[in-house]
Structures are given as C-alpha cells and as structure tokens.
Amino acid sequence: MGKSRAKQRKQGDKWYYLAKEQGYRSRSSFKLIQLNKKYHFLEKTKVLIDLCAAPGGWLQVASKYCISGSLICGVDLVPIKPIPNVITFVEDITTEKCRGKLRHYLKTWKADTILHDGAPNVGVSWLHDAYSQTELVLMSLKIVAEFLTYNGTFITKLFRSKDYNNLLWVLNQLFGKVEATKPLASRDVSAEIFVICQEYKAPDKIDPKFFDPKFVFEDLPNPSQDHQSRVFNPSKKRRQRDGYEDGNYIQHKTISAEEFLTSNNPIEVLSIANAISLDDRDLKNYKGIKDFDITTKEIIACCQDLRVLGKKDFRGLLKWRILVREKLGLNH
Template sequence: DIYYRKAKEEGWRARSAFKLLQIDEEFNIFQGVKRVVDLCAAPGSWSQVLSRQLYLPAKYSAESKEEDLPLIVAIDLQPMAPIEGVIQVQGDITNARTAEVVIRHFDGCKADLVVCDGAPDVTGLHDMDEFVQSQLILAGLTIVTHILKEGGKFIAKIFRGKDTSLLYCQLKLFFPTVTFAKPKSSRNSSIEAFAVCENYSPPEGFNPRDLHLLLEKVGSPSGGSDLDCSSGWLEGPNKVYIPFLACGDLSGYDSDRSYPLPKEADGSSYRSLDPIQPPIAPPYKRAIELKKASAQSFNS
C-alpha cells in the first residue's frame, strides 16, 4: 500500500494522516484555528497532523508568544504515546464530564475545530457497520455541542449507505454547510468518507441535553423539520441531494493501485520500515500475552 509505505517514510503513525491533509487541501480547515479537539485520537496520526500544521509552526515562529500557541486536545479511551503540543485526555466522548475537562484545558473557551477519525471494529456487514458508525458520529456530535464555538468546524468519518441522507439531515440541523468528502488516500473499495461540517450554528434556544430528542424528530412526520429524511433517498420535493466531493491531488498516488518498490540509495532492494509507533495498550495485548505463555509452556 503506497500510503502505508509513505506514512512510515514521512514519520506518520498511520496512513490516515494523509486523509486529514487532503481534506485540509480542499477545505482549508486549519485556517484561523487556535483550539482544536481530536476525538478517538489513538494511535495519533491526526494529532500528529494537527501538531505539525498548527503547533510546531507557531512554536518556531519568531513572532509567536507562549500564550499564542495553539491548544490541541486529543481524547481516546485508549492511551497513546506523547506528541509534542498535544494534551491527552483518556476519556469517553459520550460523557459530558469529558467536555468539561476539554473546556478547562482551553481556559473556559471553546474549540474552533473538532475532528474525529474514530470507527468501530467493522464486521463486513455494511448495514450493521454503517449503523454503528452513525451512532459513533452522533456521540461525537454530543460532545461537539458542548465544546465547539459558533462558526466552528466538525470533521468526522462516516460510512456511506442507504441511511446516509438521514445522517446528513441530522448534521444539517447544526451546520449550514455539510459536504461528504472522499480523500484520494481513502480506498475506492472502502465505504468510508468524511463529513466536513462548517459554520456551527445550533438551533435557537438549543440545549445540548435535548440533542437526542431533536435528532429523533428529523424525518418523522411530526418533526417539523424543513429537511424530511424519513427514508434513504427520497423522491419528489423532499428528495435530499448530498454534496459529495473527491479531494486530494488527482495527479497524486492512487490508494487502489500497486506501485513498484524503489531501490535504496546504495542500489540494494527496498527495506520495509517498522511502524513509527505501535499501540502502547492495544485491546489485543492480553491475547498476545496468552499466546506467548502458551508457546513457552509448549516448548518447555
């Protein structure tokens, strides 16, 4: 995989770093951003992008002061290895207390940008995966309503399917501009895409505690919403057209194509690099320990 190889060569923890970089190329999401939150951050490739694009340029700028440095908060249930300029919070994005921790790190202010590359362990059953992923996005939206300032942006991974229009309408309640984007580094064979939500504008009088009640009304006959998304792709005047954009340099690498391995500088065959940062507390760690113990017992 060309992006897997390039990620290790350029020092990224995962190939997904290129997805955020390509989204920024198309939407300029980092412009004017001083406070940003990375949800479901582990192993940290998107946090790396945020550090390199926002924190490090400001840190080494001659005009920049300590108090002007961007603040980056990364949240995940799993711990991850440190990244310069990134504050790590080990917590649950569905818990309001996690939002309070973030706001404390921002000295009472709110975020300019929230990104989320989280996804469940996929089953291969697309309807199931799409549903679980949509619930994860709505969990992310729960914390967004607490920590994102008005006018801010929200980027989240989605799985495209028959209910994509419903998710689109739910996001449109809070963001006037919602575009589903497919970075070039995302394989064509994958159902993933990314919701790029701009200009956060919650409904007048909105209380974050009422989020789920509001979302349930979308598409219902009595919901009163201007966006009727009661079923997949609707017909007639209620039909929903979702903006969908392929982003990334079209002359760049194709994620579904195979590329020949280059020679080393000394003319020798290409040597595969180790991953930049293996997970420090993977959920399969106990399984590895049991396997090693079993092998040692067998050998003895």
Template sequence: MGKNSKDKRDMYYRKAKEQGFRARSAFKLLQLNDDFHFLDDPNLKRVVDLCAAPGSWSQVLSQKLFDGKTAEEIKDRKIVAVDLQPMSPINHVTTLQADITHPKTLKRILDLFGNEKADFVCSDGAPDVTGLHDLDEYVQQQLIMSALQLTACILKKGGIFVAKIFRGRDIDMLYSQLGYLFDKVVCAKPKSSRGTSLEAFIVCIGYNPPSDWVSTLDVNSSVEEFFSGCHMSKLSIHDKLPSWQEDERTIAKFMSCGNLESFDSDATYHLDDFKEDLNTSLDPVQSPTNPPYKKALELKRSGKLTRAV
C-alpha cells in the same frame, strides 16, 4: 497500522512509514485540508481530536499549528486528543485517556482551554467492522452522534466539525441532522481512502445551533433527550411511529479531495518508478495499540475465562 499484503503494496502505507506518521490516515486529513483549508486559518487556536489513537491526525494537527510558526503565532494554541486507548506522546498535544460520552471529559477539555470553546473538532474513530454493512453503518452513526454531542458542548459558533462516516442507504438522515446545526455540510472522499471502502468524511462548516437551545452533556441522557429542544430531535426514532409524511430528501454535496498527483490508494506501484529508496524499513514510532478485548482473549486461551454454569 497493520502490515498485511495490501499494506505492503499501498503507497500511502509506505509514505506514512517514511514520514514518521503513525498511520496512513494522516494523508486523509492532509488531503481534506488541501480542499477546505480549515487547518491553514491563522486564527485556529483550540483543536480537539476525538477517538485519536494511535495519533496520526494529532500528528498532522501538531505540524499544521506549530511547526515553523513564530512564538507570537503559536501563542495560546492548544491541541487536546481524546481516546480510550493509551497514546504515545506527541509534541504540543495533550492526550486524555477518557470516554468522549462522559461529562467529566467535557470538563477536562474546557479546563485545558481555560473555559474557552474549540475552533475545530475532528473524529477519525470507527468501530471494529464486522462485514455486516447495515450493522457497521449503524454502530458508526452512533459513534458520530456521541462525538456530535460532545462537539455541540465544546465547539464555538462558526466552528468546524470533521468526522468519518460510512455511506449507506440511511446516510440522508445524518446529513439532515447535521444540517440543523451547521451552515454547510459536505461529504468528502480523500484519494488516500480506498475506493472499495464505504468510508468518507463529513465536513461540517459554520456551527450555528438554534439560539434557544442549550446543550448539556449527561451520561444518563439518550441522544434524543440531549437534542431535545433542537429542531433535529424530530428526526429521532420513537417507540410509536408518527403519521407518515413525505419529507424532502437531504443530499450533501460530494467531492473528491487530493490533487491529481496524489497516489491512487487502490493501485499497485512499482518501486522502480520512484527515485527515492522505498525499500528502507523504518522502526515503528509507536507500539501497537491493544484492543479492549485482548486481555479477555488471552484469558480464554489459557483456560482462565470460563462460562459460569
């Protein structure tokens, strides 16, 4: 969680520090749950958090599934968090430093669940944005499809999938693809998500894949090959364009999440307006995560990384 001038004015950043969350994004999941209540289901037992680092969503999941619950209520409940980045431990959460696209990751999760399917899968992952919106939207959509492949192999029928999206001109295709696998697809914008951002969250309810389709994760298979046999495969991109025909446009229902008393993520608040002491500086709960390219930058600065001639 960065600390720039916008963060210092951001009430959600301050509240995350006060409440011990590792990032302000924890409030996004909380506000989504305020409207959809997917974490309040007493039958929710097996949860997977993809692209989980630094772990704010896993913290929320741990609180919702375990805090204040009786031993009988938490029996057989498990949370698995997956990310390529290392994560500091979280109570009741099993962390896997692994690639969500690899079949070995799928096997490890199923082993932890005793070969039972997950009830809920979420992903708050996003690429390092470049500022080129078309490129950022494309890379984000590929990340969602990677998460969706793993989800198709691990989510039980009737389960829920929640993921971050970047809304753009081609988002209709993603809505259509998800509509083949889920009974209901909703695009939601939590109040803690800045209005100036294209970020939103897709809430997919009622996993219901075709009965004759078997999902098999293979590291050597493309997205199109993975969804071969599923109706959504016809929406994939081919080398040769098929004959043109106008399809009905798919528009997902859009809703804002969070009650009227929620803070505005784009507003600046005066500290005098609040009784609690917001000037208190809290120690970070986790050291900053290291991006994969950090070591390469250090080698380049030291002159040890040179281009071959």
C-alpha cells in the same frame, strides 16, 4: 505460509509507505492533509479537539498545520503515545467524564475545529457497524454543541448507510455549510466518507432529540432537487420556512441495475433512487452483472447508497454503465 491479506494490502499502499517515510503514525494522516488542502481549516485553528484520536496521526498533522502555539487536545479509549505540544487523555467520548476533562484543559476557550475519525469495533455485521458509526457521530455532536465556537468547523467520518440522510439533516440544522467528500488516501474499497461541516451556528439551545438515535433515525426530510442538480450539485437546497426540504420526504427507493442500464435518462434514475440492486433476483434479462470484472467493490459500494455519493462517484457509475452496456451489446 502465504502473506496475510492485510500485509499484502500494505505492500501495495503508497499512503502506508509515505506515512512511514514522513514519520506519521498512520496512513490516515494523509486523509486529514488532503481534507485541509481542500477546505483550509487548520491554518485558522487556535484550539482543536480530536475525538477517537489514537494512534495520533491526525494530532501530528494538526500540530504541524495549526497556528503556532495552538491548544491541541486528543482523546481515545486507548493511550496515545506522547506528541510534542499536544494534550492527550484516555476516556470514552460518550461520557460526562470526558466532557469534564475537556472543560479542565480548555478552561474558557472554545475549539475552532473538532475532528472525529472514530469507528466502532467493526466485524459484527455491516448494518450494525454502520449504525454504530452514526451513533458515534451523534455522541461527538454533543461535544460539538458544548465546545465548538461560533463559525467553527466539525469534520467527521461516516460509513455509507441508509441513515446518512437523517444525520445530514441534523448537521444542516447546526452548520451553514455541510459537504461530503472522500479524500484520495481513503481506500477505493472503503465505504467511508468524510462530512465537512463549516460555519457552526452555535445556537443558544439545541433540542436534545438531535442527539437521540431513536429520533434522528426516524423519517426526516430529504433534499428535493431537479435531476441533474441532485446528482452533480447536491449542495444546493431549497427549503421551506420551517427548515424542512420542500417536498420529498425520506422514502428508500431501490431500482434494479437493469433499469439503470436500459434507461434513456440514467441521470434521472440516479437522482430519484437511493440504491441500485445488482441482485440477480431483481434482473430479468441481464443476470450476472455483479460478477463482471468491471463491477468492482467500489461500484458495488456506490450502488448500495446513492445519496452519499459525490460527483466523482456518480461519474464512475455512469462510466461503469457504458462499459456494461458494451459488454451486453446494448450500445449497438
């Protein structure tokens, strides 16, 4: 019998083997290591909470990099094997019971860093999984609101989806700096990204609507910037006094891959569109683009939601555009 797809993937996965060699419980440990190398938050952390922490790889990293004697607490629906100097317990992060246990362990302390690498039980459908993931982030924000200290850091995993902009808007109301990134240890075919939220504002009161999916996933403000800035420097934002982005509200705009390929200003196209359609039904003259070898799973994932991409992803799309144009003879 042939080897399973999962086993084949592991055999070609250097992060999987590095995790085994270095004693980490999961390859995702290197995601946190790489995020910390870029943003330098663990070395400043005395109190850390890890939500959806099983099997404990991130807790192992936190135990290694946080300040000596730090209070590190992890929670998950499934038991986590003991880790030296780390507190773990079994609970649902969406419940009051979970928050009660955190109060018990933290006492009067506030967390410097809260991590959330959780994901729903995937497999029902992509849209369902992505929506459930964003709901999990909202539930983790409830814990952030109670336990994160002023100027603290919150790091959460997200799937690419149409709800990303709405969730990002909420995070920008609560944090001074919000940036999306994808560590090298994330699989190329994975649609996951990580949002790094720093400089927590710790408001005295937070509107409960911020934790309500029905409110958050309605139309909310979306950044409005010049074309090149939107694509290659999306962190710069111009806001009105009421806190909303100046102009441009969320309107999901999909353009065809043909329009992207034939445009004289592809950066402008990337700046105004939310998605690029590779569907042959949207292509008049150049069908079958989705089936090209150079149209990888990562390219397809990037096309599904442009608004969550980083500089590297956009450059990848522009490079893909050049290769497809060459294949179609459009560069002559």
